[in-house]
Amino acid sequence: xxxxxxxxxxxxxxxxVVDVPLAHLDRPFDYLVPSTLDEAAVPGCRVRVRFAxxxxxxxxxxxxxxxxxxxxxxxxxxxxxxxxxxPKEMAALARAVADRYGGTMIDVLRLAIPPRHARVExxxxxxxxxxxAAADATGWRRYPRGAAFLDALGEGRRAQAVWQALPGEDWxxxxxxxxxxxxxxxxxxxxxxxxxxxxxxxxxxxVALAGxxxxxxxxxxxxPARRYRRWLAVLRGAARIVIGTRAAAxxxxxxxxxxxxxxxxxxxHSDPRSPYPHVRDVLVQRAHLSGASLxxxxxxxxxxxxxxxxxxxxxxxxxxxxxxxxxxxRVTAIGEHESQLxxxxxxxxxxxxxxxxxAARTALAAGHPVLVQVPRAGxxxxxxxxxxxxxxxxxxxxxxxxLRAGTEVSPPYCRWCxxxxxxxxxxxxxxxxxxxxxxxARRTAEELGRAFPDVPVHTSGASQVLSEVDSKPALVxxxxxxxxxxxxxxxxxxxxxxxxxxGRADLRAAEEALRRWMAAAALVRPGGxxxxxxxxxxxxxxxxxxxxxxxxxxxAAQELAARTELGFPPAVRMATVDGPAKAVATFLDxxxxxxxxxxxxxxxxxxxGEKERALLRVPRPDGRALAAALAxxxxxxxxxKEPDPVRVQLDPLDLI
DNA sequence: GCAATGAGCGTC
DNA sequence: ACGCTCATTGCT
Numbered sequence: 001x002x003x004x005x006x007x008x009x010x011x012x013x014x015x016x017v018v019d020v021p022l023a024h025l026d027r028p029f030d031y032l033v034p035s036t037l038d039e040a041a042v043p044g045c046r047v048r049v050r051f052a053x054x055x056x057x058x059x060x061x062x063x064x065x066x067x068x069x070x071x072x073x074x075x076x077x078x079x080x081x082x083x084x085x086x087p088k089e090m091a092a093l094a095r096a097v098a099d100r101y102g103g104t105m106i107d108v109l110r111l112a113i114p115p116r117h118a119r120v121e122x123x124x125x126x127x128x129x130x131x132x133a134a135a136d137a138t139g140w141r142r143y144p145r146g147a148a149f150l151d152a153l154g155e156g157r158r159a160q161a162v163w164q165a166l167p168g169e170d171w172x173x174x175x176x177x178x179x180x181x182x183x184x185x186x187x188x189x190x191x192x193x194x195x196x197x198x199x200x201x202x203x204x205x206x207v208a209l210a211g212x213x214x215x216x217x218x219x220x221x222x223x224p225a226r227r228y229r230r231w232l233a234v235l236r237g238a239a240r241i242v243i244g245t246r247a248a249a250x251x252x253x254x255x256x257x258x259x260x261x262x263x264x265x266x267x268x269h270s271d272p273r274s275p276y277p278h279v280r281d282v283l284v285q286r287a288h289l290s291g292a293s294l295x296x297x298x299x300x301x302x303x304x305x306x307x308x309x310x311x312x313x314x315x316x317x318x319x320x321x322x323x324x325x326x327x328x329x330r331v332t333a334i335g336e337h338e339s340q341l342x343x344x345x346x347x348x349x350x351x352x353x354x355x356x357x358x359a360a361r362t363a364l365a366a367g368h369p370v371l372v373q374v375p376r377a378g379x380x381x382x383x384x385x386x387x388x389x390x391x392x393x394x395x396x397x398x399x400x401x402x403l404r405a406g407t408e409v410s411p412p413y414c415r416w417c418x419x420x421x422x423x424x425x426x427x428x429x430x431x432x433x434x435x436x437x438x439x440x441a442r443r444t445a446e447e448l449g450r451a452f453p454d455v456p457v458h459t460s461g462a463s464q465v466l467s468e469v470d471s472k473p474a475l476v477x478x479x480x481x482x483x484x485x486x487x488x489x490x491x492x493x494x495x496x497x498x499x500x501x502x503g504r505a506d507l508r509a510a511e512e513a514l515r516r517w518m519a520a521a522a523l524v525r526p527g528g529x530x531x532x533x534x535x536x537x538x539x540x541x542x543x544x545x546x547x548x549x550x551x552x553x554x555x556a557a558q559e560l561a562a563r564t565e566l567g568f569p570p571a572v573r574m575a576t577v578d579g580p581a582k583a584v585a586t587f588l589d590x591x592x593x594x595x596x597x598x599x600x601x602x603x604x605x606x607x608x609g610e611k612e613r614a615l616l617r618v619p620r621p622d623g624r625a626l627a628a629a630l631a632x633x634x635x636x637x638x639x640x641k642e643p644d645p646v647r648v649q650l651d652p653l654d655l656i
Numbered sequence: 657g658c659a660a661t662g663a664g665c666g667t668c
Numbered sequence: 669a670c671g672c673t674c675a676t677t678g679c680t
Binding site: 049070 | 665666667668
């Protein structure tokens with residue numbers, strides 16, 4: 001009798017998602033559960049099965065009485081562990097996200113479920129926390145619809161909202177109030193923020209409101225054991241409030257009451273791994289599937305969030321104009337040829353505009369730090385005409401000219417065709433003088449330090465990020481996203497980043513510029529208390545106007561209207577198809593694009609030119625059909641064992 | 657007429 | 669990466 005496997009008596013069939021990366025195998029496969037594994041094989045657990053002769057990992061979706069499969073069924077090989085790491089709702093979410101992006105469920109599960117750590121799994125689970133007391137949420141009263149949103153959460157009613165935080169807002173505290181309000185009803189809350197510095201701030205705010213035991217912070221940089229321990233704590237219901245970065249969007253929060261994403265325009269919210277889901281979209285899906293509430297917040301507003309508002313799905317939470325005026329710093333925009341240089345000799349040498357110099361000097365004299373936002377290192381070093389500021393273009397192909405990294409001696413070259421151009425002549429004014437916009441801004445920052453020799457200079461950027469600075473006179477040079485918080489607010493901010501940001505041929509250039517400016521300007525004291533912001537850009541641009549008036553909703557509406565007009569996302573849905581030229585051609589050939597769809601390109605991708613990219617575009621209502629067509633075409637390709645992989649990305653962040 | 661061999665395909 | 673199906677080949 002030894003070795004004779006017998007199917008379990010009750011529900012002998014297990015449906016399994018197998019961990020193979022092939023699109024045509026993206027469906028459950030049925031296996032017999034041997035009687036020996038009857039108890040261990042619980043829905044949602046990790047299993048190992050024989051699949052096409054190989055042993056592969058998988059997840060057991062459910063146990064059923066009978067299979068539809070005509071052929072012979074294999075037995076489950078073993079149950080890796082009985083921990084139900086894939087609850088039914090998570091399986092449904094992974095399926096929905098895969099379908100939305102034309103990807104596979106297993107790809108989504110790889111993003112959603114951290115690798116197992118056996119020893120951690122064996123540890124006794126912590127006690128579930130007591131339900132925290134309802135939070136005091138007076139901070140939300142500054143927003144006309146804020147109190148209503150919080151009331152809905154507190155009464156367990158469903159609500160959606162797009163929230164633009166007031167400048168200077170203690171947004172981690174507001175998010176904590178949202179989470180605590182949901183938690184007080186016995187339900188869970190999930191807050192997703194761009195980076196771990198934000199996780200730390202929001203975590204602290206939540207602990208202050210709801211207590212240490214109720215809150216868990218998830219982020220990818222914890223190491224396998226700690227990461228799995230915290231994730232398991234969430235799965236086992238030992239945390240009411242979960243805070244994390246993008247992978248946490250999938251965290252298995254028990255009985256979710258509210259999902260929130262902060263600063264949804266930050267590209268960190270877009271996962272770089274297939275199928276490239278975006279936190280905002282995942283949370284919209286989750287809110288939809290679970291009936292929980294959703295909050296999309298930030299200082300600025302994305303065109304995607306604007307679409308949620310315009311479609312009537314999410315009302316907006318914005319402060320009154322009076323509140324905005326009382327909170328916002330005074331903003332001045334100064335284009336380069338409008339600029340009057342400072343009279344101070346040091347400032348004059350540094351080519352610092354008078355208004356910027358004055359703003360900094362006044363703030364420092366009043367005892368406040370000054371924030372200087374500079375472009376990120378390694379930022380595309382764009383060149384422009386020294387005299388008229390027109391971007392420098394290649395005379396052959398009109399591509400952007402750039403300098404080789406680190407040198408200003410070798411001739412500029414074209415970033416598109418690679419041709420060097422030692423004898424540049426501006427097409428607009430005829431000048432032969434070039435300037436590097438980025439190095440210009442970095443140098444200004446350096447020279448600003450020299451203009452205030454007694455003031456300490458702190459820097460915060462990719463290599464070392466400061467989280468906070470004291471309320472003392474100092475120059476704080478920071479790249480976008482790395483701005484430290486000043487305890488009592490900055491006295492002034494100089495935004496040198498504008499020069500490089502708006503010159504880009506990116507669909508989101510204006511939105512992104514405004515988002516970064518607002519993130520920095522929101523750290524500055526109100527104008528009534530002397531807070532000033534100087535942005536180095538021509539003042540006529542809509543993004544600059546939106547900053548001056550502090551009106552992110554107006555800008556988002558403009559942006560969405562413009563993109564609707566031009567047929568750009570999110571007014572339409574687009575996809576990129578990348579791969580070797582031949583593979584892309586066959587892919588497009590076989591793609592059953594909805595009749596409303598268009599193909600743009602393909603065009604060569606990158607410098608080498610072997611790879612190409614095609615763009616696909618459909619009206620929003622046909623988005624599902626596009627996703628399905630893309631998935632079907634990938635399935636045909638993998639079934640045929642095509643050697644050349646084609647990368648498909650739906651709703652990509654950047655198109656070029 | 658039928659076994660032996662191998663390529664191709666699906667994968668429970 | 670296994671094992672099944674089906675077509676082709678070669679032999680009686």
